Amino acid sequence: MAQLLKQSVKLALIQLACTADKSHNLSHARTKVLEASKTGAKIVVLPECFNSPYGTKYFPQYAEQLLPSPPTETQSPSFHALSRLAREAGVYLVGGSIPEKEASGKKLFNTSLTFAPSGELLASHRKVHLFDIDIPGKITFKESDVLSPGNKITLIDIPEYGKIAVAICYDIRFPELATIAARKGAFLLLYPGAFNLTTGALHWELQARARAMDNQVYVGLCSPARDMSAEYNAWGHSMVVGPNAEVLEQLDEKEGMCVQELKAGWIEEVRKGIPLYGQRRFDVYPDVSAGIAGEGR
Numbered sequence: 001m002a003q004l005l006k007q008s009v010k011l012a013l014i015q016l017a018c019t020a021d022k023s024h025n026l027s028h029a030r031t032k033v034l035e036a037s038k039t040g041a042k043i044v045v046l047p048e049c050f051n052s053p054y055g056t057k058y059f060p061q062y063a064e065q066l067l068p069s070p071p072t073e074t075q076s077p078s079f080h081a082l083s084r085l086a087r088e089a090g091v092y093l094v095g096g097s098i099p100e101k102e103a104s105g106k107k108l109f110n111t112s113l114t115f116a117p118s119g120e121l122l123a124s125h126r127k128v129h130l131f132d133i134d135i136p137g138k139i140t141f142k143e144s145d146v147l148s149p150g151n152k153i154t155l156i157d158i159p160e161y162g163k164i165a166v167a168i169c170y171d172i173r174f175p176e177l178a179t180i181a182a183r184k185g186a187f188l189l190l191y192p193g194a195f196n197l198t199t200g201a202l203h204w205e206l207q208a209r210a211r212a213m214d215n216q217v218y219v220g221l222c223s224p225a226r227d228m229s230a231e232y233n234a235w236g237h238s239m240v241v242g243p244n245a246e247v248l249e250q251l252d253e254k255e256g257m258c259v260q261e262l263k264a265g266w267i268e269e270v271r272k273g274i275p276l277y278g279q280r281r282f283d284v285y286p287d288v289s290a291g292i293a294g295e296g297r
């Protein structure tokens with residue numbers, strides 16, 4: 001049987017210090033992505049909302065339409081900066097996420113764009129599950145006050161390496177998305193995400209390891225660095241987890257970068273030892289991946 005990850009590849013997660021200045025965030029991301037590419041990383045990931053503060057009052061102000069053609073560059077600065085950067089660095093760039101304004105201008109989304117080393121847009125993922133929570137005395141957040149949800153699972157076929165899945169932050173709490181992506185052959189689940197000091201301490205590592213353990217795949221979570229002067233304090237702790245749910249690397253809360261080699265053959269080795277894949281009982285419960293098309297764009 002063919003290996004899910006066709007050849008070993010270095011993954012870099014950039015835990016970026018994000019500010020309220022969009023053009024600074026874009027140029028700082030460029031510096032860090034170029035630094036990541038010098039380590040030999042071929043898949044590079046930025047955090048959720050890396051070009052804007054994370055907060056519902058900021059999304060309308062920072063949102064961009066995603067217009068690929070040249071005369072519209074001023075309307076889509078992040079789209080163009082990420083595309084150019086993927087080409088300049090020669091990497092597959094999972095551009096964290098940015099607030100997106102739909103063409104009609106009516107709806108806003110939290111959207112992740114993935115570019116090939118040619119600069120071509122390979123996929124866009126709109127956060128499917130919006131972050132609406134209310135933990136008394138701790139944190140209340142309601143993305144759905146201003147954002148609309150996406151409606152697809154995003155699987156991206158990278159010819160040299162295999163399939164990866166991209167989803168955003170709160171999406172990780174819904175294991176169906178991960179299971180469907182893994183059953184459709186993903187070797188890596190990537191989540192740009194910004195948990196906070198309450199939910200980060202409770203669930204960040206647990207979620208990453210659970211998705212890896214359930215599906216026996218690699219998982220990467222990429223957070224912004226923590227900024228205690230911002231209204232929303234990100235947890236940080238970007239991490240790479242292996243298919244045995246082993247934490248390969250985890251940062252603290254400060255700006256930094258995880259660079260890890262994902263090893264071809266390791267997923268198959270893990271699945272040989274604990275052969276969940278041949279032991280499922282679809283005669284007892286349904287296959288959640290049946291009939292669902294994972295799409296790139």
Ligand SMILES: NC(=O)CC(=O)C(=O)O
Pocket residue numbers: 130131168169170171173193194195196199200
């Ligand atoms: N920010 C999010 O989307 C999710 C989060 O912080 C959590 O699930 O906790």
